[in-house]
Amino acid sequence: MLRHAIILGGGxxxxxxxxxxxxxxxxxxxxxxMHAIENFKKFDSKIEIIVVLPEAHILLWKxxxxxxxFDIEHQIVRGGKERFFSVQNAVEHIPNDSIVLIHDGxxxxxxxxxxxxxxxxxxxxxxxxxxxxxxxxxxxITSTGSQALDRxxxxxxxxxxxxxSELIKKAYQIEYSPNFTDDASVIEAQGIExxxxxGNQRNIKITRPLDLSIAESLMTQS
Amino acid sequence: MLRHAIILGGGxxxxxxxxxxxxxxxxxxxxxxMHAIENFKKFDSKIEIIVVLPEAHILLWKxxxxxxxFDIEHQIVRGGKERFFSVQNAVEHIPNDSIVLIHDGxxxxxxxxxxxxxxxxxxxxxxxxxxxxxxxxxxxITSTGSQALDRxxxxxxxxxxxxxSELIKKAYQIEYSPNFTDDASVIEAQGIExxxxxGNQRNIKITRPLDLSIAESLMTQS
Numbered sequence: 448m449l450r451h452a453i454i455l456g457g458g459x460x461x462x463x464x465x466x467x468x469x470x471x472x473x474x475x476x477x478x479x480x481m482h483a484i485e486n487f488k489k490f491d492s493k494i495e496i497i498v499v500l501p502e503a504h505i506l507l508w509k510x511x512x513x514x515x516x517f518d519i520e521h522q523i524v525r526g527g528k529e530r531f532f533s534v535q536n537a538v539e540h541i542p543n544d545s546i547v548l549i550h551d552g553x554x555x556x557x558x559x560x561x562x563x564x565x566x567x568x569x570x571x572x573x574x575x576x577x578x579x580x581x582x583x584x585x586x587x588i589t590s591t592g593s594q595a596l597d598r599x600x601x602x603x604x605x606x607x608x609x610x611x612s613e614l615i616k617k618a619y620q621i622e623y624s625p626n627f628t629d630d631a632s633v634i635e636a637q638g639i640e641x642x643x644x645x646g647n648q649r650n651i652k653i654t655r656p657l658d659l660s661i662a663e664s665l666m667t668q669s
Numbered sequence: 670m671l672r673h674a675i676i677l678g679g680g681x682x683x684x685x686x687x688x689x690x691x692x693x694x695x696x697x698x699x700x701x702x703m704h705a706i707e708n709f710k711k712f713d714s715k716i717e718i719i720v721v722l723p724e725a726h727i728l729l730w731k732x733x734x735x736x737x738x739f740d741i742e743h744q745i746v747r748g749g750k751e752r753f754f755s756v757q758n759a760v761e762h763i764p765n766d767s768i769v770l771i772h773d774g775x776x777x778x779x780x781x782x783x784x785x786x787x788x789x790x791x792x793x794x795x796x797x798x799x800x801x802x803x804x805x806x807x808x809x810i811t812s813t814g815s816q817a818l819d820r821x822x823x824x825x826x827x828x829x830x831x832x833x834s835e836l837i838k839k840a841y842q843i844e845y846s847p848n849f850t851d852d853a854s855v856i857e858a859q860g861i862e863x864x865x866x867x868g869n870q871r872n873i874k875i876t877r878p879l880d881l882s883i884a885e886s887l888m889t890q891s
C-alpha cells in the first residue's frame with residue numbers, strides 16, 4: 448500500500464503579527480514547515496510528500512530549501528484560496544491504492560504513534576482523524592447568551608487526517624461550502640463516517656505568537 | 670467595594686504523574702500556587718486572599734511557606750471532596766458587599782488585564798467569566814459517532830470567575846450536582862445569567878506534565 452502525506456503550508460498567518468508566512472518562521476533555527484516534513488519522513492522513509500503552498504510563496508520556499516540545504520524530496524502543489532481548494536488541488540496528484548495523510552504544516556510536533564494510529568485506522572476503515580480531550584471548561588454561545596456544556600462530550604481535532612485515496616479524491620469532487628473547515632467535514636458531508644483515533648497533546652497548532660515559544664520549549668525537551 | 674480572591678489549591682493532580690500535589694510543583698524555583706497568589710496581590714495589594722487546600726496538604730503548604738519565606742498574608746480554608754464543596758466552604762468566609770474572584774491555583778499566568786475585566790464586569794453586572802476562542806476544530810461525540818461543529822460558537826472558559834459576594838454565597842446554598850464543573854454552572858442553575866469577558870491566551874491551566882514546560886517558557890518570556 449502506497450502512503451502519501453499532503454502537508455499544507457497554505458496559511459497567510461495574519462494572526463502571527465509577522466511578515467513572514469507562519470509556516471516559514473524558524474524554530475530552533477529551521478522553518479516550521481521543514482520540521483513538519485522531516486517528521487513524516489523520519490516516521491516512514493518511503494512516504495511520498497506533497498507540499499501545498501500559495502503561488503506567492505513558492506519561490507520563497509525554494510530559496511529557503513536552498514539556503515537550509517533541505518534535501519527531502521517533495522512535490523510542490525499550488526494552493527487555492529481556501530483550505531478546501533488547496534486539498535482539492537493536492538489530491539488530484541495522488542494515485543489510487545494509497546493512504547493519504549493530510550496534515551497542517553504548522554503542526555511539527557505530531558508523534559509517530561499518532562501518525563501510526565491514523566495510518567492503521569485509515570487502512571482498516573477508510574477514514575481516521577486524531578482527537579484529544581479538552582482540559583478546560585467550554586461554553587456554547589446561544590442566541591440569549593451562553594450555556595455550560597459537558598466537556599467530556601467534545602474533542603479537539605488534530606491532524607494528520609488519514610483516508611484511502613479513492614475515498615478522499617471522490618469526496619473532494621463536492622461543491623465548496625464554507626462549513627468545510629477540515630477534511631473530516633468534507634467526508635462527512637457525503638454520509639461517510641469518520642473514525643476517531645487518539646492524537647497527542649504535544650501536537651499543537653502553531654498559529655499565535657505564544658505558540659512559537661511553546662513549540663520551541665516542547666521541541667527542546669524531546 | 671471590598672475584593673476577595675478565593676484561590677483553589679484543591680486538586681490531587683493525578684494527571685501529573687508526580688507525588689507532589691500539582692499546585693505545589695515549582696516553576697522557576699517557586700511553587701505554582703505561590704506564583705498565583707503573588708499575581709493577584711501584584712494586581713491589587715488590597716485584595717484579601719483565601720487559599721483553599723485539602724486537609725491533608727495544609728501542613729505541607731505551611732512548611733513550604735516557611736521554606737520559601739512566603740510572606741503574603743492569606744487565610745487558609747479546608748477544601749471539600751469536590752470543587753463545589755471547596756468553594757462552598759470558602760464563600761462562607763466572605764462578607765457582603767465584596768467582589769469575589771474564584772481562581773484555579775494552577776493558573777499562575779492570568780493577565781492583570783483579564784483580572785481587571787472580570788472585576789469590572791462583576792461589579793457592574795454581578796457575574797463575569799473569562800473566555801478565549803478555540804484555535805482548533807472540535808467535534809461532538811454522539812450516540813452514533815461524532816459530528817463536526819462550528820468552532821466559532823464555542824468558547825474555552827478560564828478563571829478567575831467573578832461575582833458579587835451576596836450572589837455567589839446564595840448560589841452555593843444549592844444542593845450539589847455533578848454537573849457543577851465551575852462557578853458559572855452553579856450560578857446558571859439558578860437562572861442567573863453569566864457574563865462573558867475576554868480572557869488571555871497565556872492563562873493556561875497547568876494539569877499535564879507538558880504544561881509545566883509550557884508555563885515555564887511563558888513565564889521566562891514575560
